[in-house]
Amino acid sequence: MAVFSSTEELQDVMSLLWHEIKESPDMANKLIQSKLIVQFRYREPEGLLTIDCSDAETMKIYTGPINIKPMIEMSMKADIAHEFWLGKVNVPMALMMGKIVSRGPTPKALALLPVIKPAYAIYPGVLEGKGKNAQMAG
Amino acid sequence: MTSFTQAFKFQNPTIINFGLDTASGIADLVAELGGSKALVVTDQGLVDHKIVNPAIQSLEESGCKPVVFSDVPPDSDLQCVERAIEYAKREGCDVVIAIGGGSVIDTAKAVNIGLCNEGDLRDFEGINCLTHRLKPMILVPTTAGTGSEVSAVAMIRDKENGKKLLYGSRFLFADIALLDPRLLVSLPPHLTAATGLDAVTHCLESFVSTTANAVSDSLALEAGILLFANLPRATSCGDDLEARSSTLLASCMAGLAFTNAGVGVVHALAHTIGGKYGTHHGLTNAVLLPFGLRLNMSTTEKLYARFWRHLAGSGVSRDMPYTSLVYDPSLNDEQAALALVVAVEELLKLCGLPRSLRELGIPELTDEVVMELAEVAMTDPAIMFNPGEVTVENLVDILREAF
Structure with a gap:
C-alpha cells in the first residue's frame, strides 16, 4: 500500500518538510548558495514540488504545476521519496537501479545530499504532525 | 563486498x-x-x-x-x-x-x-x-x-x-x-600503462565501494589478477599478444565491475584535477591510487586483505618481480592490506609511471587551489560510492602529499 493516499497529502507533507528545511540556517544557506531550481516529480500518487534558490537570496517552495523551468528534475515514486527522508535510500544505488530519474546536472544535486541529511531527523515529526506514523508508513 | x-x-x-x-x-x-x-x-x-x-x-x-x-x-x-x-x-x-x-x-x-x-x-x-x-x-x-x-x-x-x-x-x-x-599492439608504452592504471583503479575502487556486490566483486578480483600479471609486460612489450589480450579483457571486466558498483575517492579527485589541469585520467588515477587506498584503509582493511590474498594466492609473483605479492598465509588483515598498497606502488614502478602530481605537469598547488580542488572533488558523484566518509581535510591532505 502506498504511503501517501493522495496528491494533496503527499504535497502537504513534502511542502511542510521543505519549509522546516528553509527555517534551518545550516541547511537553507547552503541550498540557497547552490542557486539551483530543483523540481521533484512524484508518482503513485502524483505530486510536484519545486524548490527555487535561483536568486541566491531566498528559498521558494511551490507545490503543483508552476511556470518555472527547473535546472534539475528528480522523478520517483512517492514511496521512494518517503524512504529517502527516513534515511533509508542509498541514492547512487537507487539511480543505478533506475528507481530515480534525474534530468539535468545530476552531480550538482547529489552534492547537496549531505547538506539535507539533518532533515532525516525532522521528517518523522512532520509525518506525525500530519497524523502519520513514520514507522508504520515506512 | x-x-x-x-x-x-x-x-x-x-x-x-x-x-x-x-x-x-x-x-x-x-x-x-x-x-x-x-x-x-x-x-x-x-x-x-x-x-x-x-x-x-x-x-x-x-x-x-x-x-x-x-x-x-x-x-x-x-x-x-x-x-x-x-x-x-x-x-x-x-x-x-x-x-x-x-x-x-x-x-x-x-x-x-x-x-x-x-x-x-x-x-x-x-x-x-x-x-x-x-x-x-x-x-x-x-x-x-x-x-x-x-x-x-x-x-x-x-x-x-x-x-x-x-x-x-x-x-x-x-x-x-x-x-x-x-588493435592495441601499437599503443605506446606510456599510454598502455596510463590507461591500464585506470582499469586497476576501477578494480580496487569498485571492490570496496558502497554498492559493491558479489558479481562485481568476482569481476574486480579476476581483472585485478590479469592486470597485475600482464600490465608491465603489455607496457614493455607491446606486441605481446598474451599480455595485450589479458589487459584488454581485464579492462572490460573492471568496466563491468565499476558500471555496477561505482568507483570512489581516487576517481573523484582525478576527475577534478583533470577538469582543471587537463591531466590524463589514467595517469592521475595512478598517482592518487596509493593515497586513496591508504585513506580508506580503516574502513576497508578486511576487503583490501581479501584482494591481496586473492592476488598473491594466484601466484602472480612467480612471473613478475612483486616482492609484496609473495603469498604469506601468516599475514594478518592489516599486514595484507598494507601489502596491497605496496603492490600497487610496485606496479606503478614496473610500468614506469609517475608518482606525483608535479610529474603530471601541475606546476604549483597553492593552499587556495588545494582547497578549491578538494571542495570540487567533494561534489563529484564518484565520492558517494566511497566506502568511508571523506572530508575536505582528507582530500587536502591527499593533494598535498600527492603533489
Missing part, C-alpha cells in the same frame, strides 16, 4: 565479442544487428596508423558502406558530437560503431542519443532520462583502461558553458563490445 542480504542489480546487456582479429568480422555483427550503413566514429591518429583498417575493410567488402567520422579530439565536446550527428543523419546511418579510446566511445554514445532524439543534447543530460532504445551500437576499444565499451554512461564537454555533461542510461549500453587485442 556487502552483505548478501542487500538488494542489488547487475546490468550487462552487452554481448562481449572477444578475440584476435575479431575486428575483421565486424560486418557480420552489423548484419546481425540489421544495419546497412554504419557510422564509424574514430580519431585521426587511429586512421593514420591504420588501426581502423580491418574494420573498415570488413564493412566495405560486405557492401555495408562505412561513413567515417574521424574528427574526435582527446576530450570530446558537444560541437564535435553535433557535427557527427549531422553527418550521420545526412548519410542515413542506421548503426553506430566506435573504434577508439574513451573519448571516441563517449562521442559515439552521445551521437547515438542525438540520432534518436530531437532537440538540444543538453536537454538529455541526466541519469535514466532517456526513454527509448537508440540505434544499434558496436564499441571497439583501442585502449585497455576505460571500460567504456561496457558502461552505460558518457561524458561530453560543453565548452560553451564550461562544464561536462553526464549522460547515464541503460540505453547507452552497447549491443556489442568487440574486443580485438591486435
Whole structure:
C-alpha cells in the first residue's frame, strides 16, 4: 500500500518538510548558495514540488504545476521519496537501479545530499504532525 | 563486498565479442544487428596508423558502406558530437560503431542519443532520462583502461558553458563490445600503462565501494589478477599478444565491475584535477591510487586483505618481480592490506609511471587551489560510492602529499 493516499497529502507533507528545511540556517544557506531550481516529480500518487534558490537570496517552495523551468528534475515514486527522508535510500544505488530519474546536472544535486541529511531527523515529526506514523508508513 | 542480504542489480546487456582479429568480422555483427550503413566514429591518429583498417575493410567488402567520422579530439565536446550527428543523419546511418579510446566511445554514445532524439543534447543530460532504445551500437576499444565499451554512461564537454555533461542510461549500453587485442599492439608504452592504471583503479575502487556486490566483486578480483600479471609486460612489450589480450579483457571486466558498483575517492579527485589541469585520467588515477587506498584503509582493511590474498594466492609473483605479492598465509588483515598498497606502488614502478602530481605537469598547488580542488572533488558523484566518509581535510591532505 502506498504511503501517501493522495496528491494533496503527499504535497502537504513534502511542502511542510521543505519549509522546516528553509527555517534551518545550516541547511537553507547552503541550498540557497547552490542557486539551483530543483523540481521533484512524484508518482503513485502524483505530486510536484519545486524548490527555487535561483536568486541566491531566498528559498521558494511551490507545490503543483508552476511556470518555472527547473535546472534539475528528480522523478520517483512517492514511496521512494518517503524512504529517502527516513534515511533509508542509498541514492547512487537507487539511480543505478533506475528507481530515480534525474534530468539535468545530476552531480550538482547529489552534492547537496549531505547538506539535507539533518532533515532525516525532522521528517518523522512532520509525518506525525500530519497524523502519520513514520514507522508504520515506512 | 556487502552483505548478501542487500538488494542489488547487475546490468550487462552487452554481448562481449572477444578475440584476435575479431575486428575483421565486424560486418557480420552489423548484419546481425540489421544495419546497412554504419557510422564509424574514430580519431585521426587511429586512421593514420591504420588501426581502423580491418574494420573498415570488413564493412566495405560486405557492401555495408562505412561513413567515417574521424574528427574526435582527446576530450570530446558537444560541437564535435553535433557535427557527427549531422553527418550521420545526412548519410542515413542506421548503426553506430566506435573504434577508439574513451573519448571516441563517449562521442559515439552521445551521437547515438542525438540520432534518436530531437532537440538540444543538453536537454538529455541526466541519469535514466532517456526513454527509448537508440540505434544499434558496436564499441571497439583501442585502449585497455576505460571500460567504456561496457558502461552505460558518457561524458561530453560543453565548452560553451564550461562544464561536462553526464549522460547515464541503460540505453547507452552497447549491443556489442568487440574486443580485438591486435588493435592495441601499437599503443605506446606510456599510454598502455596510463590507461591500464585506470582499469586497476576501477578494480580496487569498485571492490570496496558502497554498492559493491558479489558479481562485481568476482569481476574486480579476476581483472585485478590479469592486470597485475600482464600490465608491465603489455607496457614493455607491446606486441605481446598474451599480455595485450589479458589487459584488454581485464579492462572490460573492471568496466563491468565499476558500471555496477561505482568507483570512489581516487576517481573523484582525478576527475577534478583533470577538469582543471587537463591531466590524463589514467595517469592521475595512478598517482592518487596509493593515497586513496591508504585513506580508506580503516574502513576497508578486511576487503583490501581479501584482494591481496586473492592476488598473491594466484601466484602472480612467480612471473613478475612483486616482492609484496609473495603469498604469506601468516599475514594478518592489516599486514595484507598494507601489502596491497605496496603492490600497487610496485606496479606503478614496473610500468614506469609517475608518482606525483608535479610529474603530471601541475606546476604549483597553492593552499587556495588545494582547497578549491578538494571542495570540487567533494561534489563529484564518484565520492558517494566511497566506502568511508571523506572530508575536505582528507582530500587536502591527499593533494598535498600527492603533489
